Amino acid sequence: MLIDMDYFFVACEELRRPEIKDKPTIVGFDPKQGEGRGVVMTCNYLARKFGIRSGMPISTAYRIKPDAVYLPIDYDYYEKMSREAMGVAKRYADRFEQVSIDEAYIELSRKSIDYDSAVEYAKKIKESINKETGLPCTIGVSSNKLLAKMACEAGKPDGIKLVKEEEAKEFLKGKDLDDLYGIGRKTKEKLEAMGYKTVGDLAKANTMELMEKFGSYGVEMQKSANGIDESKVEENYEVKSIGREKTFERDTTERTVALAAIRELSNEVIKEVQKAELSFKVVTVKMRYADFTEHLKSRSIRRSDQYDDLASTATDLYSKYASRVKRIRKIGVRVSDLGKEKGQKKINSFV
DNA sequence: TCTGGGGTCCTAGGACCC
């Protein structure tokens, strides 16, 4: 099953501000009278009636509906609600994998012996989550993760949707290519250029041709289009990288502004690293310029968990590689190659 | 429409080692 919380951030806000329940509401970045540079994180279904969507520029949303309720993002609160909801789901699961703040896969291969009993479980889980947290969710039920995910999309909002393995091809056939998990804008464009329009077309496509164009990914894609997915519900997830990034209110060429941002971002990253009792080896600085081109610069260093190592490496990467003339829109700092070991404390000193 | 911030996975070339 895939459990997906419905319009999660706004649903959380409705719990503590019941007065917004009957108003179009958007959680996202500050619209600043239409000048804001962020996007919509989530909106409720009343806002969706006006065409507002997650990921849409907040300025566009503001133009469509300036009198909607605009709320700032309160991650700490959503994380707390997420823990409560996921805690309920976990109680029912043989295996449990959280994939984002508002989504989790659960496997019930031992508890549930057939589709009927799986749907009964889904009802219980949905009711328990709603009773214990007050939050709505949708559950997709099927024979693998991919189909559970696709079923869940079809079941939204506030639903339970079963897709049996034998129904998969029929269920997927008419869907748009980018409805398929793993296919985004670019791949859709390439597939369309090859003459494929729907998931059903992809399912029947010439495998060799897909191989030539996309490599092994092409074969995976076609398996997905046929409802085949062998991936497991992974219980023990470890973070691979930790980063922070920030978009300036105005694009800048000022070195001092950029370096101040790098120190601030480094500080936030280090706090996360130390909280998780991790260390890092690789530092990456990301720059997005005003024309939206992006450049990454990374460097491996001696394993560390210290602010000075991060800030000095990030500063150096910026100083060496950032353009002096192009205006910078966004800067990011990320650490990866994470480990549990602490940084070395100069053990090889010659006495 | 004018575009955030958090991530993951994959590919590919070059340096280097044996």
Next chain:
DNA sequence: TCTGGGGTCCTAGGACCC
């Protein structure tokens, strides 16, 4: 003097997801 095959690590970038 001109050269193979196996491997690891490092770096850069692209595509995708929520």
